[in-house]
Amino acid sequence: MYVSHSRHVRAAIAAAALITAGTSVMGLGATAVANADTAIAAGPSISAPARYLEGGTLFSTIGFEALPKPESASAESATDAAASDGSATGAFAALSAFVTDSAAETEPATESAAEPAAEPAPEPAPAPPAGVTPEDLARIVPGIAAEKIAAYIAPLNEAMARSGIDNPVRQAAFIAQLAVESDSFRTFEEYASGRAYEGRADLGNTQPGDGERYKGRGAIQITGRHNYEKVSEYTGVDFIAHPELLAAPENAFTTAAWYWTSRNLNQVADTAGIVRVSELVNGGHHALSRRIADFQRGLDVLIRP
Structure with missing residues (x-):
């Protein structure tokens, strides 16, 4: 001190x-x-005391x-x-x-309490994955009617966004499969009667009439009682009692995205390629050359717009 x-x-x-x-x-x-x-x-002769x-x-x-x-x-x-x-x-x-x-x-002066540092501003939320434009869809799927593009572009993009179909490879593979399964978005219900699926235990068709009742519907042609049950649980729509609802545009893309994610097809598209994706969607090589061509066209449009 x-x-x-x-x-x-x-x-x-x-x-x-x-x-x-x-x-x-x-x-x-x-x-x-x-x-x-x-x-x-x-x-009295004593003197006064000494002066202090x-x-x-x-x-x-x-x-x-x-x-x-x-x-x-x-x-x-x-x-x-x-x-x-x-x-x-x-x-x-x-x-x-x-x-x-x-x-x-x-004594040292008491320092004033330091003011708390201002918290950093939160990071901006990442932008949602870009979807395809009507022009993109028209170029990927030639011959699709303009009115159908206008009606389908929004539910298509919503389904892809919800299901992680968020890069050009996944989007091109998804659209290529939908284009073949729906005949270039002309129909969301299989042209055939479905009688060929009667008694198919692998599809869950165990009751008489299941083949025709649960034939292919939706943008990716969901087929069989078993798949109809699963997609009903996923969406909350009773497709078992009302199988025709699966062909409605508001359900067609949602159910297609469910089928895609239930088979982990995003990873398959990223790693194994379009042939393996086609096998898991169709069960074989039906229209494989067209699926590959549509996929390649999709990549050309989405990577080099």
Whole structure:
């Protein structure tokens, strides 16, 4: 702890004042007792007790001609008053002022609490994956009627966005399969009667009439009782009781996207390629050359618009 020279001086002055005041009190008491004893023995010829230092002569006695110039108006004025007073009360006041002022000088100032740092602005939400435009769809699937493009482009893009079909390879593969299965978006119901599927246990057709009842419908031709049950659970629409609803445009793309994701065809498109995607959609190589051609056309349009 650093204390300035003037602080030492004031401390010495205050201490000297206190000692002087205390000595005066004790000296006067001792003198009074001695004088009383002497008066009894010698009578009135005894001289007055020795004169003790008064407050006014204190500075010259300890070697200072005057009180050093104060640095702090509050503590120094109290020290000056105590020194000139010379009393015990003044000395204690001087010491109190000195200690208080010294503590104020030596104690470090309390730093104000740091304000909390402002939180960084949240990152902007990523833009939704870009879909295909009506012009894109017309170029990928030549011959599709303009009114059908206008009616189908929104549900197509919504289905792809919900199902992670979000890059050109996946989108081209998805549209190529839909184009073949729906005859270039001309129909969402299989042309054949479905009688060929009667009794197909692998499709879940275990009851009489299931073949025709649950023939291929939707943009990707969902087929068989088993698939109709699963897609009903997924959408909440009872396609078992009302299989014809699966061919409605508002359901055709949703159910196609369900079939796509249930077979993990995004990963297959990314890694195995269009032939394997076609096998998992169709069960074989039906119209494989057209599926490949539509896929390649889709890549050309979506990668190099």
